[in-house]
Amino acid sequence: MTITGGKKKEKIDRLSELAAREDERGVSLWKEAFRRLRRNPAAIVGAVILSLFLLVALLGPFFVPHPPDAQLWKGEIRLGDFPGFRSENWFGVDHIGRDEFSRMIVGARQTLLVGVVSTLIGLAVGSLIGGVAGAAAGLGGRWGRAVDNVLMRFVDMLLAMPSLLLAISIAALLGAGLTTVMIAVGVVSVPVFARLLRGSMISQANSDYVLAAVSLGVKKPKIALTHVVPNSLAPVIVQATLTLATAIIEAAALSFLGLGNNDASIPEWGVMLADAQQYLDSAPRLAILPALAIIVTALGFTLLGEAMREALDPKLRK
Amino acid sequence: MTESEFLVEVRDLKVHFPIRRGVIFDRTVGHVKAVDGVDLSIPRGKTYGLVGESGCGKSTLGRALLQLNPPTGGEVRFDGVELTTLPAGKLRSMRRRMQMIFQDPMSSLDPRQNVESILTEGLQAHGIGGDRDERRRIIGETLDAVGLPRWALSRYPHEFSGGQRQRIGIARALVLGPELIVADEPVSALDVSIQAQVVNLLDELQDSLGLTYLVIAHDLAVVRHISDIVGVMYLGALVEEAPSDRLYTEPIHPYTRALMSAVPVPDPDVEDRRERILLAGDLPSPANPPTGCRFHTRCPWAQPTRCADERPALRQIGGSRVACHFAERIASGELRPHKVGVQLTRPLGEGEEPHTVSAPTEPGSYV
Amino acid sequence: MALLDVEDLSVTFARRGQRTVHAVDGVSFSVDAGEVVGLVGESGCGKSVTSLAIMGLLPKQPGLRVGGKAVFDGTDLLQLDDRSRRDIRGRDVAMIFQDPLSSLNPVIPIGLQVTEVLTRHRGMKGAAAEKEAAELLDRVGIPDPKRRLKEYPHQLSGGMRQRALIAMAVACQPRLLIADEPTTALDVTIQAQILELLKELVRDSGTALVMITHDLGVVAGMCDTVNVLYGGRVVETARRRPLFREPRHPYTVGLLASVPRLDAGRGERLNPIPGSVRDLLPWADGCAFAPRCARRVDECVGEPPALVLAHDGRSYRCVNPAPLPGTLPPPAAAGAAPAAEAPAGTAKAAEATAGPVPAPREEEKP
Secondary structure (H helix, E strand, O other): OHHHHHHHHHHHHHHHOOOOOOOOOOOOHHHHHHHHHHHOHHHHHHHHHHHHHHHHHHHHHHOOOOOOOOOOOHHHOEOOEOOOOOOOOOOOEOOOOOEHHHHHHHHHHHHHHHHHHHHHHHHHHHHHHHHHHHHHHHHOHHHHHHHHHHHHHHHHHHHHOOHHHHHHHHHHHHOOOHHHHHHHHHHHHHHHHHHHHHHHHHHHHOOHHHHHHHHHOOOHHHHHHHHHHHHHHHHHHHHHHHHHHHHHHHHHHHHHOOOOOOOOOOOOHHHHHHHHHHHOOOOOHHHHHHHHHHHHHHHHHHHHHHHHHHHHOHHHOO | OOOOOEEEEEEEEEEEEEEEEOOOOOEEEEEEEEEEEEEEEEEOOOEEEEEOOOOOOHHHHHHHHOOOOOOOEEEEEEOOEEOOOOOHHHHHHHHHHEEEEOOOOOOOOOOOOOHHHHHHHHHHHOOOOOOHHHHHHHHHHHHHHHOOOHHHHHOOHHHOOHHHHHHHHHHHHHOOOOOEEEEEOOOOOOOHHHHHHHHHHHHHHHHHHOOEEEEEEOOHHHHHHHOOEEEEEEOOEEEEEEEHHHHHHOOOOHHHHHHHHHOOOOOHHHHHHOOOOOOOOOOOOOOOOOOOOOOOOOOOOOOOOOOOOOOOOOEEEOOEEEOOOOHHHHHOOOOOOOOOOOEEEOOOOOOOOOOEEEOOOOOOOOO | OOOEEEEEEEEEEOOOOOOOEEEEEEEEEEEOOOOEEEEEOOOOOOHHHHHHHHHOOOOOOOOEEEEEEEEEOOEEHHHOOHHHHHHHEOOOEEEEOOOHHHHOOOOOOHHHHHHHHHHHHHOOOHHHHHHHHHHHHHHOOOOOHHHHOOOOHHHOOHHHHHHHHHHHHOOOOOOEEEEEOOOOOOOHHHHHHHHHHHHHHHHHHOOEEEEEEOOHHHHHHHOOEEEEEEOOEEEEEEEHHHHHHOOOOHHHHHHHHHOOOOOOOOOOOOOOOOOOOOOOOOHHHEOOOHHHOOOOOHHHEOOOOOOEEOOOOOEEOOOOOOOOOOOOOOOOHHHHOOOOOOOHHHHHHHHHHHOOOOOOHHHHOO
């Protein structure tokens, strides 16, 4: 009796110290978010797609079976009839006798480059504007509000401009080319980042823990750097991932319209799609394959972005 | 002046928030008079409790006292030093001596900081504790004082329960060794059984460290339990101030009486016996407060003379300070309560201007 | 035969990759016609989930399982199909929620929302429905009801919104009203108005009321029978006076001792319950309250404590209940007798004469 009683007592004591159990270290919010991300199947699918894409884009060009710009099978092209899937050319041959598979692989690198650079442009410019506006609004006062107002009206102007029109105007200035596409797509995403960062900085600046830091006597710049900015970053990072997806699609669209890369030696999925449209009847694969590649890549970024949004959302935190 | 009986003296404090409209050039279309002329003094080592309903300006008063909201007018004297005109740098170093505890322990702790970093922040800002070891010692002592284990240091706020989070918030305030602590609804976000733990903790800390508290709460029972002096606020102004026991046994102002009678007591015998003074309608909008005595639109004792056009000042009656023209006659029972028509109150920011619409009939009036 | 008989109600949320959550773990209670029954407990005790389960309002999601019975007037509410449940909901059983703003549709005028209920359940239309709606608003104390009908929820104050919500709930003279923390979002003076209104409605129409709250003061003033919940189970059931006078379950005792009271003096310490509501023991392994319990004994762990039935409809779920008056000083008695400095003997004597009932406020003047 006493023995079992003692055991029971032990058990109670253990349970009553349930809350007091000591792990080695605390789990930070980022770690916690990462844990949640790993449990989300959508995130896993997105991550797998993206790692494949990255692998292909970075290493693929070194292992392509044929040079992407050599018209090796020019002689086999009859009017409206190109060689299709075969062991020599996995994805067949395009309209001027180049290996489609090699072109797709090399094109992945272009797509990644356009996506990343244009998103970085948007992120950098947008965060700068948003950060300054947010800090100005947070500081308040007549001047703070004025700076904030001017910057945000500028952003509203950008927001009102259609991306296509913007791209055409930039192309008119710089000429068609990859740079044009990257700048055009980047500029379009500037207002998104600017508004997001400003909004989240203002809401953080009004939070109780910032007030607590003020009442502790911490200096304002330090509060901005240690509390406001780090806590405002999560939505911006999520948005950047999602913007990568749209940037890839938009870049492809601009290339499709002929504003993009006009150097035939460097393949690009959007250009390939544009070239293929004349042969939709005879060789639909030439259009379907690059389109599929664009969609799947964009889907990968979107899946991961949405999963990150969920994982970082403070409302879903337990 | 150096060792006055009062640690904090507030004179005619006003905090008005402008209501702004406009796209690029905003213009001010009105003011919300959150705090409109408050006088109070907090004795050293005592607890001053501030009660009132939501929107009465009690939290704004607490923040204005700490200069977290710049006051529109009036004086705040802390240990003889006038805070409202203090230069920013001096004010910042002054903050070491006056700290704040917040209502929601979750939102007042930065989710990306662990407890050690939360507690070190203030120490670094004031250059207390030369090296890391010295700081660790101070932090360790503070953790002991608030009843948190040492292993809490490496943890993040989301890993704690509500009560423990509030202890972290208290530790953050305590670590600087302040003299005054303003606690804004320190327990109202906590579960009933946890509230008592925190209330007791605050009591113990006051005993051992000789702290002075300003406790702001809507829960009259909590305030009465913890306070030596209680001030009752209504629409931005104090309507009554009295020692805690006296306020309970002899509430004088009609609003205090109504408030007192509205608080449920966990005892059926008391509940069945007490008479309720039910107030009609809601709190009027602080952007457009009633003229004269702010309470006259809901006051069951309101008189046709004076109440509507003359704002009563706080007067000394017995041991209390009361802002009511007819306090003595109400206390003596000479004036009897009467029916009050309900005035409809609009939530702030409705329509062109916040306004009150008075209703012609009074179907739902009580008392 | 009670109007509502809840038997062994359980609600579990199972989520993939996570521990199954027993939100409600075998709750039983009954409500008689015209009776006010309280469900009291802290956050996470399952009181709100209980009410939602009875009303069939739990969001349908995979992994949600509702077990047990909730027999209302002979029909088990949990077994009904959606259609007949909708018929009963609003007509026979109505609910009032904590946050009036989010329970009203923000883009539809109040009047339309009230007449909707009348049309759905009482078949009233047009001018007749509008007239009835105005009368309902009038009855719950909303001034100038005809004009209010055309207004939107955001144009009313919190108290008025809660009144409008109550008007909708009582539109069909339901036989059972479930109020989930109806006054928690309101100020004290407004709370008093709403509680008074609910009391009036119950008195005048004989509606039974289930009052879900964490506020023991509200319970003391309103309820006929009180069920105290902890960890998803009822741990004590009693009539109002016996519960407050001689609580038996240590959790009830602790809860009463930890609430600061308006009629207690300054300076005396409260007796909090140690730990937090998170420190739960699963009921299958013993008493959920054991980790925080001051009266814990070895028998508390191993198997769930059985429900002990006492006289007078009282029951508690505890193997070592607090003794009847005497040994444990009731929470408020010390406060009622201003004898902090007096010798212990006189304090005891004062307690004995005053009994566990705290002295009324008139006797409290120092």
